[in-house]
């Protein structure tokens with residue numbers, strides 16, 4: 538029996554990929570919460586990333602580029618609301634222009650299709666009230682999805698396959714790695730393969746499974762505000778933080794895109810997310826602590842006249858960042874131990890990359906553990 542711990546987008550795509558193998562054993566997805574998407578999968582920007590922002594050769598770059606195309610295929614197949622609207626990247630001043638050009642070059646080396654230099658004039662044909670920028674890039678393959686519908690659709694698709702089950706709430710509290718038995722709050726279960734897709738708690742699951750390495754997951758909060766009267770319809774981002782001077786030396790910034798503007802497919806216009814480093818044990822802390830004036834100041838870099846009273850707190854999500862031996866790792870890691878596979882460090886762009894992570898786990902299983 539295959540057991541997948543965690544019913545976020547990573548666990549669901551791993552389950553779906555394993556269920557695609559002819560003659561697979563029974564597959565169970567176990568989720569501790571009362572509904573799927575309660576944690577990171579339901580608390581993000583809902584952006585289908587193109588993959589230009591991550592270090593060349595990293596798992597994030599590879600699986601984001603592959604996952605971008607796969608995500609559109611899944612959204613089409615499952616009729617999940619989405620839009621392939623593209624994304625504008627802007628340099629606020631001349632000093633940021635080299636970083637913007639570096640992002641374009643990085644995207645080309647990582648194999649991101651249809652990314653090109655653009656101009657403020659071109660962006661103004663879509664958003665006439667936008668500020669003047671020192672540089673602009675357009676990435677055509679970026680998009681937006683309705684993540685709540687996506688999670689529900691993946692759940693339905695998986696549960697409709699032969700010998701596939703999803704159980705929640707069902708928390709895994711103990712693992713006997715010698716006997717291949719897990720303890721859950723609904724009783725014990727035996728497994729032949731265990732896949733840990735525990736997101737923010739993947740380190741706790743790893744330890745429960747007797748993992749010896751020093752893997753720890755630190756939550757980095759991202760908060761959002763809704764700008765109710767905002768008129769922006771395009772998705773507009775600053776230069777990814779790691780391309781700014783010194784940014785490449787800080788692995789905590791690998792997935793840090795900076796505060797941006799995006800209108801979800803549901804129609805709301807968001808400003809965010811922040812990046813607030815939390816303590817190790819604050820994984821469930823979804824309070825919004827950053828004051829509205831900070832969001833207004835950031836939003837004014839894109840368009841004048843955003844007042845703090847125009848912004849309303851929306852929601853927050855925590856990025857599960859992997860630390861190894863106390864140091865930030867900055868990438869996705871798939872750790873294989875005996876008949877266990879652990880998906881660690883599934884912060885951004887994990888929503889986009891999740892179908893590719895599923896395929897990678899399936900490939901590992903096919904090649905024998």
Ligand SMILES: Cc1cc2nc3c(=O)[nH]c(=O)nc-3n(C[C@H](O)[C@H](O)[C@H](O)COP(=O)(O)OP(=O)(O)OC[C@H]3O[C@@H](n4cnc5c(N)ncnc54)[C@H](O)[C@@H]3O)c2cc1C
Nearest residue numbers: 543545547569577578581582584709736759886887888889
């Ligand atoms: C602010 C923010 C913005 C982001 N924006 C984007 C974006 O625009 N595009 C993008 O591609 N990515 C984005 N991401 C990243 C993306 O959301 C994550 O990479 C992805 O959702 C991770 O999915 P997951 O399945 O690993 O984690 P989760 O969704 O957290 O799922 C893990 C599940 O495991 C369960 N679990 C843990 N321990 C146990 C246990 N012992 N027993 C049973 N169940 C257990 C948890 O309850 C949880 O539901 C963003 C993330 C954040 C925080």
